[in-house]
Amino acid sequence: MSKIADRRRCKRTNAVWHIYLCVYAFASAGDAFSLPGVQMVTxxxxxxxxxxxxxxxxxxxxxxxxxxxxxxxxxxxxxxxxxxxxxxxxxxxxxxxxxxxxxxxxxxxxxxxxxxxxxxxxxxxxxxxxxxxxxxxxxxxxxxxxxxxxxxxxxxxxxxxxxxxxxxxxxxxxxxxxxxxxxxxxxxxxxxxxxxxxxxxxxxxxxxxxxxxxxxxxxxxxxxxxxxxxxxxxxxxxxxxxxxxxxxxxxxxxxxxxxxWDIYFEAGSGTDEVHWFSIINALLIVLFLSGMVGLILMRSLHRDISRYNRVPTDEERAEEREESGWKLVHADLFRPPATNPILFCVMVGTGMQVLTMSLVTLQFAALGMLAPSNRGKLVIALLVCFVLLGALAGFVSARLYKMFRGKRWQLCTALTATLFPGVLFSTFFFLNLFVWAWGSDAAVPFGSILLVFFLWTGISIPLVFTGAFFGFRMPPITFPVATSNIPRPIPPQPWYMTNMMAAVVGGVLPFGAIFVELFFVLSSIWTDKYYYVYGFLLISFFILINTCAEVTIVLTYFQLCAEDYKW
Structure with a gap:
């Protein structure tokens, strides 16, 4: 009965996701709706x-x-x-x-x-x-x-x-x-x-x-x-x-x-056919990667795990099989990074903050709540979401750092609150000085800079520490396998397993899944046009997340097969 219930629950979940994506697709394709926040004047x-x-x-x-x-x-x-x-x-x-x-x-x-x-x-x-x-x-x-x-x-x-x-x-x-x-x-x-x-x-x-x-x-x-x-x-x-x-x-x-506003949107966002072609192209990439992941799971993992779980015969006990590939490094899989584990936790926590901010903002935009007629509301939504999600960044980085059994939790939390926002704010401030010296209107007034600084220091940083407090109070995450005390030596890696090659391969496929939407977004920014097909952008964003996850699975599997556990 439990299996039948699980299947029904899975079907309901898939149906909800299909309806969810279709709603956003029609929201992006259908332009005949009133723009929220704009008053009709006769x-x-x-x-x-x-x-x-x-x-x-x-x-x-x-x-x-x-x-x-x-x-x-x-x-x-x-x-x-x-x-x-x-x-x-x-x-x-x-x-x-x-x-x-x-x-x-x-x-x-x-x-x-x-x-x-x-x-x-x-x-x-x-x-x-x-x-x-x-x-x-x-x-x-x-x-x-x-x-x-x-x-x-x-x-x-x-x-x-x-x-x-x-x-x-x-x-x-x-x-x-x-x-x-x-x-x-x-x-x-x-x-x-x-x-x-x-x-x-x-x-x-x-x-x-x-x-x-x-x-x-x-x-x-x-x-x-x-x-x-x-x-x-x-x-x-x-x-x-x-x-x-x-x-x-x-x-x-x-x-x-x-x-x-439709004529402005069509000029800046292109026709619906172009976006559907982009989504179909991205889905083909996802299907290709899903096939690779399924092949790995079916032919390698499933066979080996089944052999480990069944009762061995006398012949298998008598025969000592030589382990190879990813199975050799199972005791080193969850070893903390040898260098800068704090930086790793900070980047993961901030990444969750940025990912959730993008997802929430795109959802509101796809529903028409951030129309271009409401000038500046999209930027405000991004700022507010980023500031409020500081608690999520602190929580995730704290949970990850406690999983690695780190002791310098104050430093981890402080870096989560200041590293990424600090780099962005410093870059923004110095670029603003150059723009101000040129005399452009793009120079942000000093009062607005102080307001952004207050949002960061007065709201975001306390929220990061609040999230970290609850994260450190929870019990640490346990690993499915024990980590050995002595690190296993990593054999020399072939040229195609270097970090540079992994970055190139891991970046080409996600870029291919989103490059059309990225073209329209950048064109609207650089050529002063309006981009408003956020429904298509949201679908592409989900495809991008799926593509990144599957590329990560494939690259990590091949890296572990090469006995390199520093994934």
Whole structure:
């Protein structure tokens, strides 16, 4: 009866895991759900529509720049939109702007301001254009998008067009803003919700004669006009620039408010077919490794263990069989590391902390709770999970260190609390100094650095010591076999059993299981796009864990067969 119950329990567990993975797959593939934490706003005709500006970004320098570091048109009073810690860490500096937008009220060639630039300011614009900086606007929490010359969607629009190192670049001093709205679920055709926000930039070398009589707009700003482009000549002593904009309203009832972010996700995350192909490719790797592990267990371990467990015959007693391979080192399998056992325990404990942090954060992200519209929330979730899971790191490292019968438990706990976070914080602090010296918006304010430092020292470290306290109070983990007092000598190893070869082989297969998702994640970071198929990423993460475990089993088995017990 117990075997039948175990089989039923195993089937239920497998069914739960299948349902679990399918839910996340559909959560990633199905985009038609409302983004949590975002309030749906219905505007009436004549309502003022605030337009905010965000940091300038570049895929070449990867260093964001404050919008008003360049001499753009300023509002009468600069105001920062309320920001959280995650927005500071991700260089989102959202500020107000002088743009005057009114719902359902089109504008043509409106004059934003007139600026007279010096040589240094001209060179500053030219340098940023050469570095391919993008301008970012936000309306109703929706970022502005544009179409590249190749026909792809891009977040933001270019500051200008670079013609070459020696040639003068063009400055985009006019932008045609097209705002799409949906009035299908409103009570009046004069109401609507913002579902699209696009920019079409142009470069116009306006003259004073192009001004209207009132001086509030330009007489021409059409792309087909004969106005020449505006070049930023680095040798010029001064330049007068007229900044203009137009606003068009487009009815888009085919785009629902809940799915208005889909175009950004598709541009940054690719199509679902690509991700399914990646998962199938990773599953093939898992099946290959599972076959190898099963072959090892069935042909080697099962046969030997069965022979050890049965009652030997008189012939087997009379015959002394020579043991070979992994069976020779069974008394040395659980010997503590000869060098730095504390470091081993610290790395395992911190690894459990990082693994659990990644798993918990990915679960919340796959369920749509960390949408890109909630700027900075993903970083906050990572920080909070890492800090709270300090107790797990302390517990695991303490249990492992007590298993090795270590005596310096204070040092083990202190290193668990400070080594990995300390290296990360020190690297972050020194890199922040260089970014601050360059003048980039990526430099985190000192107050935010102090807050991160407090999260580490005031919350994470005490939790690590708390977890270690409970870990050391528990009885030590017992080994299935006794460890001999005298270490067995390790024979010379062949070249293919070196640590370097094990690292290469052990890294190639897990990388092959996740490289497609890794490509999209890194592309979204470096090219300022949005990645949001966290369901696919979660499935790939489970496959990665499975692959790493099976690769470890295979490599450890071959290492033990070579009589090297320092696994």
């Amino acid at each position: 505007y009436n005709k004549g309502d003022r529509l605030p337009l905010y500006v965000n940091s300038l970004t570049s895929s070449e320098t990867l260093l964001p720049l404050d919008y008003y570091k360049l001499p753009f048109c300023h509002p009468s009073k600069l105001e920062y939109k309320s920001e959280n810690l995650g927005e500071y860490l991700t260089a989102n500096r959202i500020q107000n702007s002088p743009y005057n937008l009114t719902f359902l009220q089109p504008q043509t060639c409106s004059l934003l301001c007139t600026k007279k630039y010096s040589t240094n300011e001209i060179r500053s614009f030219a340098s940023r254009i050469q570095s391919a900086y993008q301008i970012h606007y936000i309306v109703d929490n929706l970022p502005i998008s544009s179409v590249t010359p190749e026909g792809y969607l891009a977040v933001g629009y270019p500051l200008g067009q670079a013609a070459g190192k020696d040639a003068s670049p063009q400055l985009n001093n006019h932008v045609n803003i097209v705002i799409g709205y949906n009035d299908a679920n409103t009570q009046s055709p004069e109401q609507g919700r913002i579902v699209d926000f696009q920019a079409f930039p142009f470069s116009f070398a306006y003259e004073e004669r192009d001004l209207s009589k009132g001086g509030e707009r330009m007489t021409v700003c059409d792309w087909a006009s004969k106005v020449p482009p505006l070049y930023m000549d680095k040798k010029a002593k001064e330049a007068r620039v007229y900044w203009t904009y137009s606003v068009e309203w487009m009815l888009k009832n085919d785009v629902d408010w809940r799915t208005r």
